[in-house]
Amino acid sequence: MLKRSFLGVLFFANVLMAQKFEKLALTPPMGWNSWNNFGCDVNEQLIRDVADAMVSSGMKEVGYQYVIIDDCWQGERDDLGFIQPDPERFPSGMKALADYIHSKGLKFGIYSDAGWQTCGGRPGSRGYEYQDALTYAKWGVDYLKYDWCNTEELNAKGAYLTMRNALYAAGRPVVFSICEWGNNQPWEWGRDIGHLWRTTGDIAPIFDGEVGHGSWNSWGVLQILDMRENIRQYAGPDHWNDPDMMEVGNGMTVNQDRAHFSLWCLLAAPLIAGNDIRNMNPVTREILTNKELIAVDQDALGIQGLKYLVKDNWEVWAKPLDKGALALCFLNRTLQPVEVKLDWNEFPVKDDEFHYQYFFNEKEYKIRDLWAKKDLGTTAKLFMTQIAAHDVVVLKLSPVK
């Protein structure tokens, strides 16, 4: 009898704890992560300066929130097994850094790995999950990216569940970012474990192609876009497909950066900037802070877009939006400009997975160009435009009352 009521209390405590972790990512998380631009070269001054830049650049104002230190912040474990930050790079300690980030109205993210070592060869969390989760809670961590290097024969779902339970036990609400590269179909089991899961291997700062690193490759924007076409039904509020952190501002052309950003918004992807936001040029800043595009990504319905039309050298992605609206992204995959002509009546948008339909011959929509920031008439007329090489035109269609 006593045992049964004890189990009941435990169960109830666990339900309460799980509730604390719900609704932390009702829209795709937005922030910045050190890895894409700085790799292992991280230190506390950089992170403080990035937090400052997040505010002064206007990124915070449009919704970027998490400042995330990726790999290589770790030093050794102490005699009791508690992880310490690298004392040379983070001499003031992580609590002080978290306090600084919080004082700016931002949130603090950190990185670890389900294996015994991180991808960068620092101590991983395997066997130390509960201790690490407690340490993060003490420091004030709000977001954990949890990687998959050196996991040997570990079962992926089990390993991520262990860390999730450790985070629950530590008691501080944390956005949990599953980073196992899509190897074990995390979209099938990630929903109750984390808030987002990587769907592919690492992104590279190129638009179309791949980069070899010996035993593995990193991928261009188009490769990542094409790699996982049939998993949109798994995404939604609090559980997102993550096609990786952005490479906007890391060396692609302006057109390519604009296309990359737009596609991530159409995919309802987490918007985690990966450039040096302390020193970005105005064009990069404008791309990352385009409010109308961000509103597409952050739309309350939380529906991941689908490929709607494929033509010879251009294609259109569609994303159902709240209030009967729809976002369309016309993508030019080629290195030549393309002319687009579209008779809306011929091409209704049908989203069979989420049950949305847009019949343009039955209902008229107003058209807004989200990059030109201009209204373009309605779907009663033929749509014609030109798309530059490796660029996009993004429209928002709203029903005419």
Ligand code: GLA
């Ligand atoms: C893996 C991840 C990357 C990054 C590095 C750090 O490759 O996929 O996003 O975190 O590890 O070493």
